[in-house]
Amino acid sequence: MKQPSEGAKLTISLTVNGKPMELTVEPTERLLDTLRYRLGLPGAKEGCGEGECGACTVLLDGLPVNSCLVPTFQARGRHVESVESIAPGELAPMLRCGATQCGACTPGVVVTARWIQQHPELTVDRTPRELMAGNLCRCTGYDGIMDGLAEWMNAGADKGGAAS
Amino acid sequence: MKVHAPETLEQACAVLAQHAGALVPMAGATDLLVHWPGKQRDHDRAYLDLSGVAELRPLAWTDDSLKLGALTTYWDVLRDPQTARQFPMLIEAARQVGAVQIQTRGTWAGNIANGSPAADGVPVLMALDASVTLASTTGTRTVALADYYTGYRASVRRPEELIVSIEIPKRAYDITAFYKVGPRRAQAITKVGVAIAHASHAGGGGWRIVANSVAPTVCRCRSVESLLDEVGGKPFTAPDGFLTALRADVAPIDDIRSTAEYRLTVLARLLYHGLKGRTPSVA
Numbered sequence A: 001m002k003q004p005s006e007g008a009k010l011t012i013s014l015t016v017n018g019k020p021m022e023l024t025v026e027p028t029e030r031l032l033d034t035l036r037y038r039l040g041l042p043g044a045k046e047g048c049g050e051g052e053c054g055a056c057t058v059l060l061d062g063l064p065v066n067s068c069l070v071p072t073f074q075a076r077g078r079h080v081e082s083v084e085s086i087a088p089g090e091l092a093p094m095l096r097c098g099a100t101q102c103g104a105c106t107p108g109v110v111v112t113a114r115w116i117q118q119h120p121e122l123t124v125d126r127t128p129r130e131l132m133a134g135n136l137c138r139c140t141g142y143d144g145i146m147d148g149l150a151e152w153m154n155a156g157a158d159k160g161g162a163a164s
Numbered sequence B: 001m002k003v004h005a006p007e008t009l010e011q012a013c014a015v016l017a018q019h020a021g022a023l024v025p026m027a028g029a030t031d032l033l034v035h036w037p038g039k040q041r042d043h044d045r046a047y048l049d050l051s052g053v054a055e056l057r058p059l060a061w062t063d064d065s066l067k068l069g070a071l072t073t074y075w076d077v078l079r080d081p082q083t084a085r086q087f088p089m090l091i092e093a094a095r096q097v098g099a100v101q102i103q104t105r106g107t108w109a110g111n112i113a114n115g116s117p118a119a120d121g122v123p124v125l126m127a128l129d130a131s132v133t134l135a136s137t138t139g140t141r142t143v144a145l146a147d148y149y150t151g152y153r154a155s156v157r158r159p160e161e162l163i164v165s166i167e168i169p170k171r172a173y174d175i176t177a178f179y180k181v182g183p184r185r186a187q188a189i190t191k192v193g194v195a196i197a198h199a200s201h202a203g204g205g206g207w208r209i210v211a212n213s214v215a216p217t218v219c220r221c222r223s224v225e226s227l228l229d230e231v232g233g234k235p236f237t238a239p240d241g242f243l244t245a246l247r248a249d250v251a252p253i254d255d256i257r258s259t260a261e262y263r264l265t266v267l268a269r270l271l272y273h274g275l276k277g278r279t280p281s282v283a
Ligand SMILES: Cc1cc2nc3c(=O)[nH]c(=O)nc-3n(C[C@H](O)[C@H](O)[C@H](O)COP(=O)(O)OP(=O)(O)OC[C@H]3O[C@@H](n4cnc5c(N)ncnc54)[C@H](O)[C@@H]3O)c2cc1C
Pocket: A050, A051, A052, B024, B025, B026, B027, B028, B029, B030, B031, B032, B033, B034, B050, B070, B096, B097, B098, B099, B102, B105, B106, B107, B108, B109, B110, B111, B112, B113, B114, B118, B119, B120, B121, B161, B162, B163, B164, B187, B188, B189, B190
């Protein structure tokens, strides 16, 4: 990133859903805005805009973050994965168990859930429920989400574990 | 908005010195970006993005301490097996900060620098006698975290200084515990909390009782510490036994999250039930 002059736009390189790209962004731009309004990836939702609800969750270098709290320039040189990187077919266990109703929380929920599903080692010292505590849902009462994740994890385990 | 994105600590300090006090350091941005679209005044400021300064990143063990670079996140600590063995209290606190999405971005140094009296990272660090290293173009200095705050959101850090690391000395602890009381388990700001540590007196140990959300700053409860230290003193036999000493140490207030009375009452109970049967001075 070049040293900018006052209010100047910034040019950064990053990888989004596996695609390397160069972007020119406003310094005030949040990763959430870049994804939704610059890249046409509207999956991540703005629920609260203050890091509480998790509707805007994406993976940054493989870890879940709230994209409403990430200035886009901090994503330079890094890998971003949004909900659009998940193949719809993968979500069958979540759908079967009633993990979604209105859908507002769902993009964030499935990003965090898939991260847990792909890293079963995380559940050695923390429960899936604790790991999902940053994704609020006003509809499902969470049981559908937790059941869906459990089924998803079992499916992964049947295939010999999906840990990476 | 102007962003400076240095790649070395030397550059970072140089830019900070040039702009004497007008630059806002930025680490994980979990405090700075809350409700960002509505913060027009903050959009007009200039920021020093620390995220590209590799020297600030590592979590490193030496023979006698753990050193957290200023960019060390809660998640970095949670995934470090040696921390779980040596300083389980750091793990207890880290997993009670926000939720995973905050833990992966929020830094311990940002928690200290932000200066909230409700900060959950600060009490455990202070109870473990952590020190903070500050750097500027004129050099570095190290201060005890217990001496870092000078008042509500005020500290000894000068505007041209950055926190570069936090160092926690290894000690033989027989008691460490952290209790956080909030409206729910995750994503909750602490109503009252306390970190408790006891190490053998050789090498500067003794009791450390550090409370949050009960004073303008996170604070050590020195009256309680010295009562617990009194050899052969009368043991505490009920939570209320702590109240007189606590009133000398803390000054809780009524605010949107809780009341002064609740905070004091609960703090006494956390101490009593946390220590009962674990030390002769609390029976
Ligand atoms: C939803 C949510 C939940 C939260 N839950 C908790 C919680 O449970 N407990 C808790 O304690 N906190 C909580 N926080 C607050 C926040 O996450 C922590 O305080 C975090 O540690 C801040 O670190 P950061 O790196 O994100 O700081 P930033 O936002 O980057 O910076 C915070 C402040 O520190 C300054 N700063 C940062 N790094 C340095 C440095 N190296 N040198 C000098 N100044 C520096 C910045 O200028 C700024 O003033 C929560 C926040 C959110 C949004």
